[in-house]
Amino acid sequence: MxxxxxxxxxxxxxxxxxxxxxxxxxxxxxxxxxxxxxxxLTGAASDWTSGELMAVEQKLDESLRDYIRRFNNEANTIPKLQQEIAVMALMSGLNNCEFKRYLIRKSLPTLAAAFNKAHDYIKGEELLKTISKTVR
Structure with missing residues (x-):
């Protein structure tokens, strides 16, 4: 390449x-x-690409797990990713959900911290889906 x-x-x-x-x-x-x-891109030029994460948005029918996976895949393509911008982009791209409301209230310093918290919300989301299927 x-x-x-x-x-x-x-x-x-x-x-x-x-x-x-x-x-x-x-x-x-x-x-x-x-x-x-x-x-x-290296040095200062690599900072330009952090903004491209702002274009990653959760689709209407997309689960939190799938959105986080897609966002993480995109974030991994950016060398020297600025963590504050990444967390802001993650929050900005989320649909109106409990996890987004959590991120708005908290100030998480890194994308890893946001992903760790997202895991808790993903477990809850998947548990609710399982429960609703068994109640039917």
Missing amino acids: PMCKYDSRGDLNRYITSYEGNMILYTNFDVVWCKVFPTT
């Missing part, structure tokens, strides 16, 4: 041209280009 790196100090146009040239050698699928791009 691309050997080019960008740290925000060099010529951005030259970097983009180099990145495109490298990617064309490997694939022409846009989704791959988008996934690989953040891994080529």
Whole structure:
């Protein structure tokens, strides 16, 4: 995959041209280009990509477990992820639920702390589904 790196100090146009040239050698699928791009950023340039987590939103019928898994997968593609931004993005993308109300009240310092608390809510959500199925 691309050997080019960008740290925000060099010529951005030259970097983009180099990145495109490298990617064309490997694939022409846009989704791959988008996934690989953040891994080529270093230093201050890697901070740019933290904002892309804001676009990860829980779907209407998506369980908390599935949303957390999808969010975590996206977060893992971002080098040097800023934890405060990640927690804010996680909260922002949640549907109106008990876990979101919890995050609003608390100030969790890291994504790992938020995921640990989410696990408690996931267990509760899944227990309620099990109970409602057995009551029918």
